[in-house]
Amino acid sequence: MAASSKRHAATSQSGNYADADAGSVPFGEGDFILKNDSDKSTDSFTNRNINVDVQVDKSNYGKLLGHLGSNHYRCLGMAAYSRNNPYVKLLLQAMSQSGCEAFQDRHFACEQCSEVVNGGFDPSTSQIVLCQNNIKTQSAMDRVITHELIHAFDHCRAKINWNDIRHLACTEIRAANLSGDCSFGMEHFGRFHRMQFGFVKHQQTCVKDRAIRSVLAVRDTSEKLVKQAVDEVFDTCFNDLEPFHKIPRSKSDAKAAWRERYRYEL
Amino acid sequence: MNEAEGSVYETGDIRPCSIYQRRYTDCKSIANFLHSFYVYGKKPNCEQFKLDYNICKIWDNTGSKEAKDTLLENERRRNEENNKHKHVWEMRTSPPSDWHKPLKEVEQAAKNNSEEIL
Numbered sequence: 316m317a318a319s320s321k322r323h324a325a326t327s328q329s330g331n332y333a334d335a336d337a338g339s340v341p342f343g344e345g346d347f348i349l350k351n352d353s354d355k356s357t358d359s360f361t362n363r364n365i366n367v368d369v370q371v372d373k374s375n376y377g378k379l380l381g382h383l384g385s386n387h388y389r390c391l392g393m394a395a396y397s398r399n400n401p402y403v404k405l406l407l408q409a410m411s412q413s414g415c416e417a418f419q420d421r422h423f424a425c426e427q428c429s430e431v432v433n434g435g436f437d438p439s440t441s442q443i444v445l446c447q448n449n450i451k452t453q454s455a456m457d458r459v460i461t462h463e464l465i466h467a468f469d470h471c472r473a474k475i476n477w478n479d480i481r482h483l484a485c486t487e488i489r490a491a492n493l494s495g496d497c498s499f500g501m502e503h504f505g506r507f508h509r510m511q512f513g514f515v516k517h518q519q520t521c522v523k524d525r526a527i528r529s530v531l532a533v534r535d536t537s538e539k540l541v542k543q544a545v546d547e548v549f550d551t552c553f554n555d556l557e558p559f560h561k562i563p564r565s566k567s568d569a570k571a572a573w574r575e576r577y578r579y580e581l
Numbered sequence: 582m583n584e585a586e587g588s589v590y591e592t593g594d595i596r597p598c599s600i601y602q603r604r605y606t607d608c609k610s611i612a613n614f615l616h617s618f619y620v621y622g623k624k625p626n627c628e629q630f631k632l633d634y635n636i637c638k639i640w641d642n643t644g645s646k647e648a649k650d651t652l653l654e655n656e657r658r659r660n661e662e663n664n665k666h667k668h669v670w671e672m673r674t675s676p677p678s679d680w681h682k683p684l685k686e687v688e689q690a691a692k693n694n695s696e697e698i699l
Contacts, residue, residue, distance in 0.1 A: 414676035421684060439691045441680050471677065473670040485669040499619055516622035548669050555666060564616045571607075575600055 390425035390447035393456040400457040401569035402495065406464040408573060409558035415471035417443075417464070434459040435533075436466040438477055443467060458494065465490040468558065480534060484544045485552040487526040492552075493559055497521035518562070523549065598637040605630040629655070 397403050410417055417423070421442075428434075428446035433455070435444045443463040450456050469475060469486045476482050491497055497518050513520060523545055530541045556562065563569045607613055608627040617625040633655055640648035679687055 415680050421681075439694075440684065440687045441677065442684075469670075471673075471680070473668065473672050475670050482670050499616075515618055516620070518620040551666055551669055555668065556663070560663070562616075562620055564612060568607075571603065575596060 386427075386447040387425050390445055390450060390456075393450070393453050394423050394425065394445055394460065395419060396453060397457050397460045400461070401566045401573055402461040402563070403457060403464065405558060405569050405573040406461065406468055410464070410468055410471055413468075413471050415441075415467070417467065422467075423460075432532075434463050436463045436470070438470050438475070441467070441470070458496065461494040462490045462496065465493055472557070480530065480536065480541065480544045481548050483530050483534065484526055484541065485548045485555075487529045488522055488545065488549060488552040489555060491522045491525040491529070492518070492562060493556065495563060496525060498564070519549075519553065522553065598634070598641050601630070601634040601637045605634045629659075 398407065407417055423445065424442050425445050425447040427448050428444075430449065432446050433449050434446055436442075437444055443460065445456070445459060445463075450459055466486050469489065475486065495501065499514075499517075502517065502521055503512060526545050527538070527541050530536075530545070531538060534541070559569070559572050560575070561568070563572070605627060608625055608630045613625055617623065633652065636648050636652050636655075639645060640652060679690075
C-alpha cells in the first residue's frame with residue numbers, strides 16, 4: 316500500500332479514494348482536483364480525517380443546529396437508513412459472511428468533497444467515503460453505497476492491486492454492472508442520463524462507458540490505455556456476478572437473492 | 582414442504598421448491614425477456630429452471646432419492662458454472678488483516694507510509 320499511497324497523495328485530492336464514483340455526474344467528470352484547496356492536495360492523507368470539519372461550533376447550541384440541519388448529520392442518517400435497501404442488505408450480508416463485517420461508525424465516513432464526486436472507497440483505511448455535500452436524496456445515497464460496497468466486497472474477497480489499471484477497471488465494471496447504474500430506467504429516464512439511447516445490449520455499452528469514465532476520474536492516464544484495459548478484462552468481469560446470482564433487474568431481484576441466502580465464505 | 586429435510590435447506594444445497602418456482606416464473610416473465618435483450622441481446626433460456634422446478638415437485642411429493650440426487654447434482658453444476666470463469670485478480674483465503682483495526686491505527690499507518698515517501 317506504500318507505493319499506492321504515494322501515488323494517491325501526489326495526484327489530486329480525489330486521488331486518495333481508490334475509487335471515486337463519478338457515476339451520476341454527466342459533464343465535466345474529468346475535472347476532479349479541488350479548486351479551492353489545491354495547495355492541500357499534496358498531503359491528502361492527512362486531510363482525509365474522520366473528524367470532518369463541519370461548519371458547526373462545538374457549543375450545545377451549535378450541536379443542536381447541526382443535528383437539525385447540517386449535511387453531515389443528514390448524511391449519517393441516510394447512510395444508516397440505507398441498510399433497509401435490498402441491494403445494500405445483500406452486500407452487507409455477503410461481506411459479513413466473508414469475514415468483513417461493515418460497521419456504521421468504522422467503515423462509513425461522511426465528508427465534504429469536491430463538487431463532482433459522490434463517494435469513494437478508501438482501501439488504505441477500508442472505509443467508504445460518502446460526500447455529504449453532493450448526496451441529496453435517499454435514493455442517491457442507496458445507489459452510491461451499493462456502488463462502493465461492491466468495491467469493498469471485491470477488496471474483501473480478492474487481493475486487488477489498486478495501482479494495476481486492469482484490476483481497477485474490473486472492479487469498476489462490476490460495480491457499474493451490478494449496482495443498477497446501467498439499468499434501463501436509469502439510462503433512459505434517470506436524472507443524469509447521457510442522451511445515449513439504445514436497447515439491444517445497451518447494458519454492455521453503458522457499463523464500458525461508465526467504467527472508463529470512473530477509472531479516468533481517479534487515475535491520471537491516457538484514455539486509450541484505459542479503454543484497452545477495460546476491453547481486455549470486460550468478458551471476465553462482466554460475467555462475474557458475485558454476490559448476486561444474476562444481474563439484478565430491480566430491487567425485488569436483490570431482495571430475492573438476499574432471501575435465498577447464498578453462501579459466500581472465502 | 583418436506584419438513585424432515587429441513588437440514589438440507591440449512592446447508593443451502595437444496596432450496597425450497599417455492600424458490601425454484603420463483604426462479605422459473607421470473608425467468609419466463611416479460612420483464613425478464615426484455616431485460617435479457619437489454620443485457621445480452623438474446624432471449625433468456627429457461628429450460629434448466631423448468632426442469633429443476635419439476636424435479637423439485639417430484640421430490641416434494643414422493644420423497645424419491647433419485648429426484649433429490651438429480652437436484653443436488655444440478656445445484657452443484659450451476660455453482661461450478663458460476664465459479665468456473667477465471668478472475669483477473671488473486672482471490673484471498675482470509676479477509677484483509679486491517680479490516681477491523683481501529684481507525685486511528687490505520688490512519689496513522691497510512692500517514693507514516695506517505696511521510697516516508699514524500
